[in-house]
Amino acid sequence: MQINIRLFAGLAELFSASSLKFQAPEAPLTAGGLKALLAAAYPEAAQQIHTSLVAIDHEYAPDETPVTEDSEVALIPPVSGGEPAVADGETADGMFIITGRPLNAEALLDKVLDQNHGASLVFVGTTREMTGDQLTTALHYEAYTPMALAKLQEIGNDVRSRWNANCAIAHRTGLVGLKEASVIIAVSAAHRDICYEASRYAIEKLKADVPVWKKDINESGEVWLGSDPKAKAYKSL
Structure with missing residues (x-):
């Protein structure tokens, strides 16, 4: 299944994009599993991925939280940074x-x-x-x-x-x-x-x-x- 992942701060800069389309294995998929797959797929970003949290539908998601194609998924780096301004x-x-x-x-x-x-x-x-x-x-x-x-x-x-x-x-x-x-x-x-x-x-x-x-x-x-x-x-x- 395809997961659309929003990226911020250093991760957005690293990928030169504010979002990432990631093709993941079919369900069931968890937040922790998604991070592991991303780190394996993008080894150059593995450290930043491991230190980030997953948010699903605007809430921080524990590792066991299910991820679906309909989820709004974001990868949240450690807070306190900043780059492009966003809409008010x-x-x-x-x-x-x-x-x-x-x-x-x-x-x-x-x-x-x-x-x-x-x-x-x-x-x-x-x-x-x-x-x-x-x-x-x-x-x-x-x-x-x-x-x-x-x-x-x-x-x-x-x-x-x-x-x-x-x-x-x-x-x-x-x-x-x-x-x-x-x-x-x-x-x-x-x-x-x-x-x-x-x-x-x-x-x-x-x-x-x-x-x-x-x-x-x-x-x-x-x-x-x-x-x-x-x-x-x-x-x-």
Whole structure:
């Protein structure tokens, strides 16, 4: 059967394509089996394939998850990198946004304000110039937009259920220059200690689970953050 596989970040660069049509043996086929077949078919990409996760229909898929021709399959490299910008998107309620346009902290904060909440907090992650002795000129972000929005919404749902707090998140794609915002998280809650705790939870979950990648553009060249074990992940934060 033929499986259409979406590729991102370093894998897309390696294959010089954003998708791959792969002829696999007939069912049953699992996510783990698909990775093994891909690694065998493309030995030059085997290391990147082994360190990537499989997503099926916008959800991370354990190795035993069945794969069919109708599945929307994506190969997800370690998150935090970026290259070509993708289409803008947002959830139906407007609380979670992926966009190539500059982010607006005031507009995002307005989405979470509540007359019964006495505290609000806005976290802004920006591109910084220096990390140690390494100079950055810009970052370039890529996102798997449908899955990224679903994962951001999961974070918002977690924040509401755990702290009875409101949460909205916006993330940039494309080129993000020095001092520009790459991510904004707005939280409101009954008390300030809840706001701080919920905001920290949201950014840590975003860094771990949301399929967004970025490339560090610097005076020495370019490097994928997250895919290079020597690179510092999520440099802007």
